[in-house]
Amino acid sequence: TGGTLFLDEIGDISPKTQVALLRVLQDKTFQRVGGTTTRRADVRVICATHRDLTQMVQHGSFREDLYYRLCGVTLQVPSLRARIGDLAELSNIILRRAADEQGLPRRSLSAAALALLKKHHWPGNVRELENVLRALALFCETPVIEVADVYKHASALVTHVTPKAASEAAAERAMAAAPISSVRVLVDADSAYQRLRGSALSLPEMKKKMEIDCLRCALEDTKGNISKAAKILGMKRPRVSQLVHQHGLKVGGAR
Numbered sequence: 150t151g152g153t154l155f156l157d158e159i160g161d162i163s164p165k166t167q168v169a170l171l172r173v174l175q176d177k178t179f180q181r182v183g184g185t186t187t188r189r190a191d192v193r194v195i196c197a198t199h200r201d202l203t204q205m206v207q208h209g210s211f212r213e214d215l216y217y218r219l220c221g222v223t224l225q226v227p228s229l230r231a232r233i234g235d236l237a238e239l240s241n242i243i244l245r246r247a248a249d250e251q252g253l254p255r256r257s258l259s260a261a262a263l264a265l266l267k268k269h270h271w272p273g274n275v276r277e278l279e280n281v282l283r284a285l286a287l288f289c290e291t292p293v294i295e296v297a298d299v300y301k302h303a304s305a306l307v308t309h310v311t312p313k314a315a316s317e318a319a320a321e322r323a324m325a326a327a328p329i330s331s332v333r334v335l336v337d338a339d340s341a342y343q344r345l346r347g348s349a350l351s352l353p354e355m356k357k358k359m360e361i362d363c364l365r366c367a368l369e370d371t372k373g374n375i376s377k378a379a380k381i382l383g384m385k386r387p388r389v390s391q392l393v394h395q396h397g398l399k400v401g402g403a404r
Contacts, residue, residue, distance in 0.1 A: 154192045159219065160200030160211065171215045194219065229271040229278060236267055236278070243279050247286040256286055261296045361396050364389070373400040 162170070173179045174194065178187050196219055205211035229236065240258055248255040258266070271277055281303045285294050288302045363382065371377035379389040393400055 152192050154190075154194050156194065156196045158198055159196040160198035160202055160205060164212075167212045167215050171212060171218060174215075174218045229274045233267050237263055239275065239278060240266070240282055243282045244286055247283045251283075251287065253286055254292060256289055256292055256294055258294050259296070262294050262299050265296055265299055360392070361398070364392055364396065364398060368393070368398065368400060375400065 156170075173190070177191050178189050180187055202211055202216055202220075206213045206216050229239075237258075240263065244256050244258075247253065266278075266281075273280075284302050285298060289298045291298075364378070367378035367381050368375075370381065375390050375393065376386050379386040382389065
């Protein structure tokens with residue numbers, strides 16, 4: 150009979166199976182498991198592997214004659230890591246498919262969550278991405294998947310973040326777990342920086358202005374509670390109190 154036979158992970162088959170497969174390809178005959186009748190099969194064979202078969206042939210772990218029987222046209226499929234620019238489109242397709250198949254609301258990745266996923270090595274390629282996104286589609290409770298959701302429902306990614314991105318990922322993880330007040334301080338400080346861009350202020354003056362803005366926001370969020378403001382800012386209470394006095398900031402409420 151004709152048709153196409155797809156053999157996945159061909160580089161992982163045992164020496165015994167290699168011999169059997171070679172015989173099938175040469176003679177175009179086979180016997181079913183447990184059967185005694187010889188059958189003919191003239192099929193197109195497509196194989197896939199993540200291994201380097203030429204290297205395996207050199208090391209003697211893959212039969213050379215079988216290799217040349219299989220090696221007609223070779224297509225090199227780049228890993229997900231090598232085509233990370235496709236991750237956004239792939240993610241949208243996978244999330245949409247997961248929602249339709251499981252009867253779930255359709256979800257999307259926030260820009261920050263997508264950036265975090267792009268920093269992952271993806272040793273499992275698209276299959277790993279699909280498993281991660283299906284878990285996120287199932288467990289997330291909001292339409293948009295945020296960084297916090299990735300760390301909560303796909304924590305295995307943390308162990309495979311690229312070394313170069315480790316510090317950045319740690320910062321994003323801290324941001325995801327931070328209280329709303331501290332996030333607001335950082336956002337407002339960034340806004341202050343954007344307003345100061347192109348101004349005549351020097352770097353020290355800019356730094357002082359941003360410091361005052363951050364202190365003011367932290368104090369507003371904590372209703373003047375210096376201890377809580379210090380915790381948000383990651384500073385010691387005496388130092389925050391000193392800066393408040395130094396910049397002449399008004400503090401209301403409990404301290």
